[in-house]
Amino acid sequence: MTMGTFRLVKKDCINNRGTRWGESLIHCGLALCTLISIVTTFVIIAILAKESFGFFEEVSPVEFYFGTRWVPLLEPSSYGVLPLVWGTLSVTFGAALIAIPIGLASAIYLSEYASHRVRSIVKPLLELLAGIPTVVYGYFALTFITPLLKTVLPEIQVFNALSGAIVVGIMVLPMIATLSDNALRSVPDTLRQGAYALGATSYEVTTQVVVPAGLSGVMASFLLAISRAIGETMAVTLAVGATPNMSFTLLESIQTMTAYIVQISLGDTPAGGIAYQTLFAVAGFLFLITLLLNVLSQWFLNRYREVYD
Amino acid sequence: MNILNGSAYPNNGVHLNKRHRKAKLFSMLCSLVTWLGVALLGVLLYQVSSDGFKWLDLQFLTSFPSRFPYKAGIKSALVGTLWLISMVAFIAIPIGVATALYLEELSGQGRMNRLIELNISNLAGVPSIVYGIIGLAVFVRGLALERSLVAGALTMSLLILPVIIIASREAIKSVPMSIRHAAFALGATRLQTARDHVLPASYSGILTGVILALSRAIGETAPLIMIGALTYVAFLPEGPMDSFTALPIQIYNWVSRPQQEFHQLAAGGIIVLLAVLLMMNTIAIVIRYKTERKYK
CATH class of the missing domain: 1.20.5 (Single alpha-helices involved in coiled-coils or other helix-helix interfaces)
Incomplete structure (x- = not known):
């Protein structure tokens, strides 16, 4: 790929219809700008890999990926990342449980039932919800959701996984709704009319024709939302606290991978120490998970896209 | 079925x-x-x-943060955010639009192009905190920029670059082929076509995308915490190398304190932040509405 990149730039810098020097200069400049995004990817991978390898010289990968105790800062230290992964997964799972049904139902309403007028009001509102900074959601979890939960579940802690899951669910909901709405709307009307002509009701048309036909886009939106929930930082940092543990109840404080990274960077960690390196090991793992989900989501879009013409 | x-x-x-x-x-x-x-x-x-x-009054907007809630304000945070966002705009917009223009108009449609496209959409999905860590390793430590505005602006630029590229490409794509063909037929080069016809025609779409990307940068907190934007700053930054704080950082700092008063201060800060974002979104919508050119 590097070789190819080089050729790409070279071709544009030198071999540009001979005469126009100014033009080939600009060509070259634009190609260099494009190069920045490629370099960014390589830098991300290189840095995460380098520092992670440094970490894995001190701590074996087996202990890191399969250990169940995460005590990086106190003696005796232990570097098992599973409690953080567990924290991330429980928040993500809870968020998906909330956002997927609500998001899909909203998408169905917007694309199949809502009038043009309602749609033109609701969709911008949902997009507004998507544009609210995540730190605001953290505030919302701490000052609204947790007190509300406390009235129902008095034993709940101030920092708890449940409010984190709920708030992340609310956060990714608009993403699922708007992306799935786009996917459902791209299903051609002829399919709907065909099904109606066969005597199907609107429920049957939606669940048996429209949603299956737009499934690739819908699935892609789910995966993107899950990936976003896994990488989400500020809302969970504020809502779930900083206690890495593998409890099954959602009522206790936990710690996610992202919240750990924030916790470490708030203290003044010296460069090069093992605590500094844990940042990169955890971030590298996080990067791998989200990358996998994003690639999977694109694969879904391309592999199962039905083309109607 | x-x-x-x-x-x-x-x-x-x-x-x-x-x-x-x-x-x-x-x-x-x-x-x-x-x-x-x-x-x-x-x-x-x-x-x-x-x-x-x-809590929202002139005193709140013009005071520095303080241990005493009734004296605290968001002056340094607001100024820091303004600095940061101007610098991000200065760095990210030219690079992003240039990349989009290059990919859509000047490079071929080969495999390389598809790989770059895949790469950019993956970059857009990388969690913001990972960008923060890269910023910490490359800009703060590697290039020894310390906890300065430049380090923050560069990190933030990397973060929103894919968003700007994707939005600009969409805008450029929506310019109909016939415009390009007409320019080519009159003997314009690809660059002249791109500069004189495609870019002006996609201008409003690009601007909308850029404004939305910048509003994302205004609200991002995690990368700034990673590169060590300070939570307590009682002075105004005077140049790009000064340390700084930003509105979302100040809000985070107040929310994470246990006292009720600070939570309410955070709410005050959130109102200001949301007002800024809403304003930018409105501008984007107005631009889209006013300058939208319809091609048939």
Whole structure:
């Protein structure tokens, strides 16, 4: 790929219809700008890999990926990342449980039932919800959701996984709704009319024709939302606290991978120490998970896209 | 498909009413759930404004942060955010638009192009905190920029670059081929076509995308925490190498304190932040509305 990149730039810098020097200069400049995004990817991978390898010289990968105790800062230290992964997964799972049904139902309403007028009001509102900074959601979890939960579940802690899951669910909901709405709307009307002509009701048309036909886009939106929930930082940092543990109840404080990274960077960690390196090991793992989900989501879009013409 | 072979409805006529009731119920459920989402937005805004409005006055906007809630303000945070966002705009917009222009207009449609496209959409999905860590390793430590505005602006630029590229490409793509063909037919080079015809025609779309990307940068907190934007700053940055704080950092700092008063101060800060974002979104919508050119 590097070789190819080089050729790409070279071709544009030198071999540009001979005469126009100014033009080939600009060509070259634009190609260099494009190069920045490629370099960014390589830098991300290189840095995460380098520092992670440094970490894995001190701590074996087996202990890191399969250990169940995460005590990086106190003696005796232990570097098992599973409690953080567990924290991330429980928040993500809870968020998906909330956002997927609500998001899909909203998408169905917007694309199949809502009038043009309602749609033109609701969709911008949902997009507004998507544009609210995540730190605001953290505030919302701490000052609204947790007190509300406390009235129902008095034993709940101030920092708890449940409010984190709920708030992340609310956060990714608009993403699922708007992306799935786009996917459902791209299903051609002829399919709907065909099904109606066969005597199907609107429920049957939606669940048996429209949603299956737009499934690739819908699935892609789910995966993107899950990936976003896994990488989400500020809302969970504020809502779930900083206690890495593998409890099954959602009522206790936990710690996610992202919240750990924030916790470490708030203290003044010296460069090069093992605590500094844990940042990169955890971030590298996080990067791998989200990358996998994003690639999977694109694969879904391309592999199962039905083309109607 | 079940409908086609009829197996889904063996007693078609008998259950017709039931099926219609089910459809009615389903549509009501979907609409209910959608309005629930909108209601959540309402609850969130209500919660923020009922907490924060009483703190919102000139003193709040023009004071530095303080240990005493009634004296605290967001002056340094607001100025820091303005600095940061101007620098991000200065760095990210030219590079992003240039990349989009290059990919859409000047490079071929080969495999390389598809790989770059895949790469950019993956970059857009990388969690913001990972960008923060890269910023910490490359800009703060590697290039020894310390905890300065430049380090923050460079990190933030990397973060929103994919967003700007994707939005600009969409805008450029929507310019019809006939415009390009006309320019080519008159003897314009690809660069002249891109500069004189495609870029002006996609201008409003690009601007909209850029404004939305910048508003994302204004609200991002995690990368700034990673590169060590300070939480307590009682001075104004005077140059790009100064340390700084930003609005979301100040809000995070206040929310993470246990006292009720600071939570309300945070709500005040959130109102200011949301007002800025809303303003930018409105500008984006107005631009889109005013300058939208229709091609047939």
